[in-house]
Amino acid sequence: AQKVTQAQTEISVVEKEDVTLDCVYETRDTTYYLFWYKQPPSGELVFLIRRNSFDEQNEISGRYSWNFQKSTSSFNFTITASQVVDSAVYFCALSEAGYGGATNKLIFGTGTLLAVQP
């Protein structure tokens, strides 16, 4: 069965610090997809990144970077030089490839609340 674990419930950092959010997943499939979403205080979920299981290259987008390691079943998210606007709940999610369609459910972790203090 699929499972996503975000062991860090809450993290508090001071502005300009780097912070890494951990995500560990479980799946029996060899083909799967991993996602990160951001949920600011307003509540909507904002898509950040999708990574498929065959692409282990790390990705950088501005101050955001993602480290995907199949050997440890982890897909960690690092924010460099954090800012107050980064304060949000961050969710990691997993989807098994299957045959496509609606039944490829997105299974979410419980989220990590990141508080960036000025």
Add this chain to the structure above:
Amino acid sequence: SQTIHQWPATLVQPVGSPLSLECTVEGTSNPNLYWYRQAAGRGLQLLFYSVGIGQISSEVPQNLSASRPQDRQFILSSKKLLLSDSGFYLCAWRGTGEGNSPLHFGNGTRLTVT
């Protein structure tokens, strides 16, 4: 471009009252639609999904039901609310055949059952 609308944004309802939350998507046809609930612990739980008009799949047994009367309309209902139905309800969509594309979420409805 595609947009998704959910309403109302907030709702306070007494126990035993009915519920109707609505979600509509614009700018796409035959989307796959989803209802998620986020309870106090922040985890997101998939409640229902739909691949087409009148086609509803339920993920967990509960006091809620869903309907899709039109291609881009998804409704979450209850005949009698329970205290445990309180939470943040999110509607989401993805394109047909895009099985592993990201879900696009609405702004959510915060439901408090008193």
